Amino acid sequence: MRQKVLAANATAAQALRDAFHAAGTLVVNLISSPGSGKTTLLEATARALKERFRLGGLDGDIATERDADRLRRAGIPARQILTGGACHLDARQIEKALAEEGERLSGLDLLFIENVGNLICPTSYDLGEDFKVALLSVVEGDDKPFKYPAIFSRAAVTLITKSDLLPHVDFDLGAVRWQVAALNPSGRFLVASARSGEGMDSWFALLEEEIRRKRAASPPGAGIGPDSSNPANW
Amino acid sequence: MGLVAEILQIARRTAADHGGGPLESVTVFVGDLAAVEPDLLEFAWQTLVGESADAGARLIVEWRPARQHCAACGEIPERAAGSWLRLCPRCDGPLAVTGGDELEVRTVAFSGTPSPAEVEQ
Numbered sequence: 033m034r035q036k037v038l039a040a041n042a043t044a045a046q047a048l049r050d051a052f053h054a055a056g057t058l059v060v061n062l063i064s065s066p067g068s069g070k071t072t073l074l075e076a077t078a079r080a081l082k083e084r085f086r087l088g089g090l091d092g093d094i095a096t097e098r099d100a101d102r103l104r105r106a107g108i109p110a111r112q113i114l115t116g117g118a119c120h121l122d123a124r125q126i127e128k129a130l131a132e133e134g135e136r137l138s139g140l141d142l143l144f145i146e147n148v149g150n151l152i153c154p155t156s157y158d159l160g161e162d163f164k165v166a167l168l169s170v171v172e173g174d175d176k177p178f179k180y181p182a183i184f185s186r187a188a189v190t191l192i193t194k195s196d197l198l199p200h201v202d203f204d205l206g207a208v209r210w211q212v213a214a215l216n217p218s219g220r221f222l223v224a225s226a227r228s229g230e231g232m233d234s235w236f237a238l239l240e241e242e243i244r245r246k247r248a249a250s251p252p253g254a255g256i257g258p259d260s261s262n263p264a265n266w
Numbered sequence: 267m268g269l270v271a272e273i274l275q276i277a278r279r280t281a282a283d284h285g286g287g288p289l290e291s292v293t294v295f296v297g298d299l300a301a302v303e304p305d306l307l308e309f310a311w312q313t314l315v316g317e318s319a320d321a322g323a324r325l326i327v328e329w330r331p332a333r334q335h336c337a338a339c340g341e342i343p344e345r346a347a348g349s350w351l352r353l354c355p356r357c358d359g360p361l362a363v364t365g366g367d368e369l370e371v372r373t374v375a376f377s378g379t380p381s382p383a384e385v386e387q
Binding site: 034035037038118152153156181185186210211213214215216217 | 269272280302332349351363366369370371
């Protein structure tokens with residue numbers, strides 16, 4: 033026999049993926065250790081892009097609603113998912129959160145899923161996303177890609193954050209770049225600082241490119257009429 | 267614990283589908299990149315089956331390494347487990363990671379009436 037242990041999650045994730053496709057919503061799953069700057073990145077992204085695109089966020093954490101609050105203050109609809117101690121989000125939690133949120137998080141151009149701060153567990157749980165982004169900040173050590181091969185080999189984008197701190201740390205950016213290249217030859221590699229703004233244009237450009245690509249690939253009429261990306265409408 | 271609960275459910279369903287009784291052993295493949303520690307999995311399994319009808323059923327974990335692969339030279343055998351090569355040692359070409367994703371139930375052994383039966387495909 034050959035029965036995948038995570039088959040139930042995979043099935044739920046595929047249902048989400050199909051619904052997001054029908055609605056033309058680009059979904060990005062952000063994964064990193066705690067404190068790498070996911071929420072700060074999303075705040076800056078929200079402020080920069082919210083006038084041009086309909087953005088929304090789902091935030092996973094074990095405790096507190098802080099991250100969703102920060103995204104709402106940055107001007108985009110957001111919902112916190114409390115995982116009850118689990119170290120990762122799973123597809124059923126995403127489905128439930130979107131169904132409960134209803135109109136507020138439907139018909140989006142781009143839905144960010146900010147996963148629980150953890151470089152290991154979230155990697156195995158498909159959430160129906162278009163791609164994963166792995167964040168690694170310059171204060172976390174430059175040996176991390178080879179130490180955490182699963183996430184860096186599977187994330188279509190690796191984003192090195194807090195680049196404004198490079199002068200103050202021994203972080204060999206070149207070494208990180210080739211480790212990621214060894215694990216993921218076709219992945220994109222970006223370096224940015226949400227605080228200083230350095231490199232953020234490339235990140236925004238990547239998102240815009242992917243939003244347009246998603247729209248082009250979606251069925252005609254996606255985003256118009258009753259929103260099929262919302263599980264409440266299934 | 268969630269993972270072993272899923273494994274147990276899959277195993278019990280498989281045994282039931284084949285008219286079987288208590289579980290004797292379940293073999294799972296666990297990949298290098300599956301973010302699962304085999305020892306912890308076995309410990310969680312023992313805790314879960316401990317007092318149940320399947321107490322005594324063993325969980326056998328078979329490790330499946332991820333491999334690095336060169337488009338020109340093929341699979342790289344020299345890689346030591348837990349280490350990663352930057353470039354192909356033969357041609358200096360880029361490498362891709364394959365496999366290591368496995369997290370699947372492969373064999374369920376259970377006792378049936380009148381004799382033990384094993385399901386393996």
